[in-house]
Amino acid sequence: MPGQKKSLNVLDLLAVTIELRGLIGSILDKVYTMGESLLLRFRVGSEKYFVIANSHRFGLTSYVFEHGAEGVTQLRKLIEGSRLRGIELVNLDRVVKLSFDDGYLVVELLEPWNAIYVGNDGIIKWVLRTYRGRDRVVNVGLEYRPPPQNFAKPTEGIDKVTAVLRGYDTIGRALARGLGLGGEVANEVCARASIDCSSPVDSVDVGHVLSIVNSLINTVSSGALEPLIYYSGGSPITVTPIRFISIKCDEVRQFRSFNEAVDEYFHEIEVKEESERRLAAVMGEIARLERSIDELLVNIENFRKGSEELRLKAETLLNWKYVVEELLNVLRNYWYSYKDEFQELIRGMEYQGIRVRGFDPRNKIVNLDIGGVSVSLPLNADVGDVINDLFNRAKELERKAKSAEEVMGRLKARIEELRLEGEKLSASLREGTVRVVYGVREWFERFRWFVTTGGKLVIAGRDATQNEVIVRNYMKPWDVFLHADIPGAAAVIIKLRDPGDGVGEEDLLEAARYAASYSRAWVMGLSVIDVFYVRGEQVTKKAPSGEYLGRGSFMIYGTRGWVRNVELRLGVGVRVDHVDNTAIIRLLTAPPEAIDRLVNYYVVIRPGGRDKNEAGKAIYNEFKARLPGFAKVVSLDNVIEALPGPSIIEGVFDGNPMPWDEVRRRASW
DSSP states (O other): OOOOOOSOOHHHHHHHHHHHGGGTTOEEEEEEEETTEEEEEEEETTEEEEEEESSSOEEEESEEOOOBOTTTHHHHHHHTTEEOOEEEEGGGSSEEEEEOSSEEEEEEOSSSOEEEEEETTSBEEEESSOEEOSSOEEOTTSBOOOOOOOSOOTTSOHHHHHHHHTTSSBHHHIIIIISOOOHHHHHHHHHHHTOOTTSBGGGSOHHHHHHHHHHHHHHHHTTOOOOEEEEETTEEEEEESSOOSSOOOSEEEEOSSHHHHHHHHHHHHHHHHHHHHHHHHHHHHHHHHHHHHHHHHHHHHHHHHHHHHHHHHHHHHHHTHHHHHHHHHHHHHHHHHOTTTHHHHHTTOEETTEEEEEEETTTTEEEEEETTEEEEEETTOOHHHHHHHHHHHHHHHHHHHHHHHHHHHHHHHHHHHHHHHHHHHHHHHHHTOEEOOTTOOOGGGGSEEEEOTTSOEEEEOSSHHHHHHIIIIIOOTTSEEEEESSSSBOOEEEOOSSTTOOOOHHHHHHHHHHHHHTBHHHHTTOSEEEEEEEEGGGEESOOOTTOOOOTTOOEEOSOOEEEEEEEOOEEEEEEEEEETTEEEEEEEEEOHHHHTTTOSEEEEEEEEEEOHHHHHHHHHHHHHHHSTTHHHHSOHHHHHHHSOSSEEEEEEEEOOOOOHHHHHHHHOO
16 A cells, blocks of 8 residues: 655645635634644634644644643734734745734744744744754744755746756656655656656656646646545545546545645544554553563463472472481481592482482582482481471462462553553544534624524623624614613624514513623522613714713613513523534523524523532533533533523423524524
8 A cells, every 4th residue: 555645745735825815814813732733723703713733734624622722822922813914835835924913923844843933023932842953043032044945946947947957866856856846746747747757857858847847836826626535445645636647546535625635634643643642651651561561470480380399399308208318317327427438429329219419518418319309408407397498488489479470460450451541542532522614603603692482683792892893793773782771781682684674572572581681680689670672773882972981881872662570581502403424512592482492402590599600510511411522512611601690400401493504594684
């Protein structure tokens, strides 16, 4: 099977940046680290887009798992909240530049890959990793210099490009290195030119080859893409922005965008690498334990073998005890009588089937062969004591063997625990990955919202800033504005299609209940409050002469309508929609009368003495138990933030949600 592509080439990056130009004008609202990757979150209206950068790739990703801020805290201060002004490939190299208000972020997909934030004065303000090479130094406080280029750009003059290419022995190497295209693109150019990559440069028509190179670049630059992943033996081997004729494969799969294809291709590679990184400590401990087990196996074998030998000697001595004692008496007499000739006298001596094999005069140890069993005894030994000692030593070795086996059993059990832990780590990485589906969020989802039983869209601000945004940008003169009769409440708007569109009594009551619930009255523990309503044209930010209106405050002119004694009650629910086999989970709130038709599961709450955090946790656990994957998408903080204040949970219910297309239709205006 062909080798698997491990990083994007310059043609790939050109395609990625061309597609990402749709993000120009968006706000970079968060910077994260995600494993070994840098993650940038851009906001376009209610949609959030995640751009990933690592040693393999740069581009849009739909796969987001655990992320933090390790190493990017300073970058956050410099760049979060900035507007993306431009995105480009630098010098047709594997270097991407993202321009912002006060500087630019450079992503270098070279070895080692890096990310650098540079101020408009050209000075480095932040760097992912410092770098010192022969040609440049990358560090905070220094002037940023791009990576040196040791290749020619295909767009340069034919004479210069030809001179560079002739510095290589083959046309394949010349294209890959001399033009910086990389091996994959070089192979494709040769295939389209009908030449062998190993052909000498002087033997090919350089002008024709260059025209093919520029044709590929122009095709990608124009956005005329055919994003493909190629498979061999069931496994992905590469991804390209346009169809390559040079790639040998069993199957190809086409995607809507090249960023999507790149994301699908590299996600599995990144998950595998992150799993291996997380498992490194676990696998290291397993290897250490396995070495300990190997050592124990050797020790156990030695203990067992030693014990068997000692027991055999003890049993042999026990069976021959009296003969051995007689022999030792004979030998002792010889020793005392003929000490100088002792060794000569006993050499080869046999006594009733026992053979004397040798003698150690220094330690006075005699070595006997008893029926093929070699036994060494002190000349003055008490045979019974020797037998007991041998049995005791055998038992001690058996005890050590058993103890070693118990230790080995514990080590094996620990290895199994670690293997399971490793499997759980890998599984948790996949389970912890949230699949972001782009293009499914609607404009109204950035606010609190619901659809009334009469089919009217109602939106409400989450805070004073959103109250202001709603009134300034989303409220039409004929819309209905509602507000609880108390300072500190959400601005609530019933969206109408045109001046002739009417509002039913139920619509008005439901919107009034929403306004009452998201007001200070809930925190104060009130059960009812009055709510007023006016036409949108009666609301203005223009303050009377000499006065000032703070953020989220408005002037109301003309006659107000009233909904009296509105009960504070609220439904909090979760709905699930499916797009391209992916579950889209939404947490939303609505008056109890309306929420049944919007969600799959919901609770009803009212003001009460149960702490907001405690109530939120109870609701979170209810939804988590009913909906697999809920905790991956919705956090406990999201649920707590949805509650107006301390609450009592009245019950948990199943809903019957209308299709999302119907919600979208009713929300169109």
